[in-house]
Amino acid sequence: MDAQVPRIVVVGGGAGGLNLVTRLSRSLGRKGRADITLVDENLSHIWKPSLHEFAAGTKGPEEEISFLEHSNRNGYKFRLGRFAGIDYQERWVMLDPVLGAEDVELSPARAAPYDVLVLAIGSRSNDFGTPGVIEHCLFLDTPTEAKRLQSEILNLCLRMETGALENEKGSIRLAIVGGGATGVELAAELREATEQLGRNGIDKLRIPDSVGISVIEGSDRLVGALPENISKKVLNELGSLSVDVLLGTRVTRVTEKTLEFGDGSSLEAQIIVWAAGIQSNKALASAADLEVGSLGRLRVRPTLQTTHQDRIFVMGDAADCLWQEMNSPLPPRAQVASQQAAFLEEQLKRWVRGDDLKEFRYTDHGSLVALSSSSAIGSLMGRALGTMTLKGWLARRAYKYLHYRHEAAVQGHFRALLRTVLSMAMRRVRPRLKLH
Template structure:
C-alpha cells in the first residue's frame, strides 16, 4: 500500500490538509490515516460532553470526506515508522469482542505528515488517570455525557424521596476547555431540568467548581478577558478557586496542596496536554513534552521526508516562542504545508519563506449565547476585547470556516441551516 503524501491524524489541521491536497492532487497521491471513523472539531467537545451537541449529527465520516475531496482514507492507528525505508505501520482493527476485522498494514510514502494531536498531561498527580475524564476525543465526551445523565437521574430520585442529594462536578484546569465546559454544563443543567427532572433545581443541586493552579483563569489571555470570564462564571453560580494546586484525586473527592478537599461525583481533567507517548518510540527527535522537533519549515529535524504539525509538533514562531496548541495554529500550518506540497507537485521551486504563526486572538464560549475574548491578538500589536452577541457570532464563524475548508462553502451553508432547523424540532440536549 502506498501514498505519495501520507497524513497521519484527521484532526483540524490534518483533515484540512488532506481535503485541500486531495482536491488538487487526487486519491492516488494523498492518503489520510486515522484511528477513528469520523471527525469532530475538537473545540466543540465541551458541547458534546454537556449534551448540547449531538455527536451523531455533528460527526463527519472520513470515508465520505475522502470520497468528496479526492483523497484515500485508511482506518487504523499508526504504530511504527521506518524512516530509512519510508514506511509506516498501521495497527489492526478489532471488534469489541476481540475479533480482528483488519490486519496490520504497511504503508509506504514519499512525504509523511504526523498530525496526531495531543493527550492529557496528568503531571504525576495520583489518581488523575483513574478518577477523571479528559475531553481528548469524542468517546471521552460521550462517556462524560452518559455519566452525567445517570448522576442527574440519581439526584432526581434522591430529591424526590426527600433525601439529601445533589451532584458535585469538579473541573481541574481553568483554561479554555475547563471554562467553556463549566459554562456549558450550567446552561445545560437548566435544560435537563425541563426534560423530566422536575425536582431538580440546577442552581442548588448541580454544584460546579473550577480549580485553577495559576493566579487567574485563562492565564495566557489578556487580563480583561480573564476578569470577564471570572465574572460570567460567578453570575452562573460556578465556584472558581485559583492558586489551587491539586495533589490527589480519589473516588468522590479532590485534594489540593493546602489540604482542602472538594466533593466530586464527576471530575474532569483539563489542566494540561502533552504529545502522545508512542511518538517517542518512532525514532524521531522529541522534546521533554514528547513533541516532535521540527524546523522553520515544519520538517522533522534530521529525518528526510517527514513533517509534523499541530499539537504534536514542537514548533516556534518568528520570535522564537513556542506556537500555542490552538486550532488556528493547526489551520495555518495546514495551509503552509499545502502550499509547499502543491508547489513541489507542480514542479515549482519552494517559496523559501519559513512558517510564521499569526495570533488572531482567542474566543471563549459561555454557553449558546455568550462569548468573550480578544481579537487580533499579537497581530500588529493590537488586541480588541469583545463580548456578547458579536463575540458569539465570531466564535460560531470559526467552526463554519473549518467546515468550509473540508466541505466547501455551499455544503457548509446548507449544513448550518439544517442544524438551525433541527435545533428547533428536537430536544435542546441529547437525552439518549
C-alpha cells in the first residue's frame, strides 16, 4: 500500500466499530484511498443487544462473525490486541497481549500506527461501588460472560435435576439487578429458556414455581429510559411470565448467594446477575490526556473528535457526546452506535479529502424491549408516524429487523438474508436451546 495513504485504525469491533470498518473498507480501503485496520481483544463479533439470548442458550456460535474471515472478505486488516493506551507523539495505539485458553499468549504486546484513530470499545456494567458485586455477581457485558452465564444456569438446573444441589426448598432463584432493557430482556429470556429446559429432559423444572426469577430495580419503574406507559406494559408482561419485580429497592451489599437491601431485608438466589447501568470501559483510563465526561466516558465534540486530539474520534458507548435537543449525554444504545458509524464513514471521507468536518446529529427512532421469542414492547418514532407504541408479535418483528439491519450493514443484504434463513432452518433441526 502507498505510504502516503492515511492509516485509519478502529479499536473495538462491536455494534459501532464493525459497522464503521465495513463501510470504510468499501468506500476507502478497496479504492486504495486509506489503509483500514480493526483491533479487537476478541476473535469474533456478537451483536451486544443479543447477548441475553446467548446467556439463555437460545443463540449459539453460528450467530458469531469471525473477524479474521470478515476482514479477509472486506479487505481490511484485523489485529488481535487489547487497547492499552496511545502514544500521541508517534501516533501509535499501544496494545496489551491477549491470552487464550490456559493463558497461552495469542498476541504479544505490540503497537499499531495510525493517522486517524477511532475508539469504539464500548462500556461495562456499573457496580456503583456496591460491596460484593465483583466477587459474587455475574455480568452480561461480553460474549465470554454471556457464555459463562449460560453454562452456570444449565449446570444449576442439571444439579437440581440430579439431586446434586443440596436445596431444601426444592426450587432455585435467579436474580437480576437492574430493571433497564438488559435486565428485563434477560428475565423474559430466562423464563422461556428454563421452560424449554423442562421440555428437554430436566423434569424438575416442570414443577410450578421450581424456578423463581426476580428483577430488582432501584427506581420506581422498569425501563426508565422509555415512556411511562411502556414501563407499565413491561411490568404487566413480566407479571404474566411469573417474574417477580421489586421496584424502589436498592441493593446495598451482595454476599455469596444473597442480596441485601437498603430496608434491611434480603433475597437468596443461586445466581445473581448485575445489569444495573453502565460505566466506561476501564481500558479507557489508559488514554491519559483525553478529557473524561459522564460515567467515565471520553468527551467528544459534535464532530466526534476528542476535545484535545483532532486525530482521535470516539463513538458508541465509549463516547460522552452531547444530545443537543435534550441537553444531556446520548444514551448508550446500539442505535446511537450505528448512526455514528454511518456518520463517521462520511466524516472520515471528508478528513481524507481535507474537507471541513460536520457535526453529528442523533435521531431517536424509539426503543423496543424484547420479552421472549414471540413478543416485544416499545415505541417507534418517525416523521410520518409520530410516536407509535408497539406490542406483541409485530413489535418482536420490528425488534428482529433491528438486528437484521446490523447484519446487513456488516455482511451485505444477500449474506444477511442467507444467515437469517439458515438460522431459521437450524431451529428446525437442532434443539431450540444450547444444552451443553
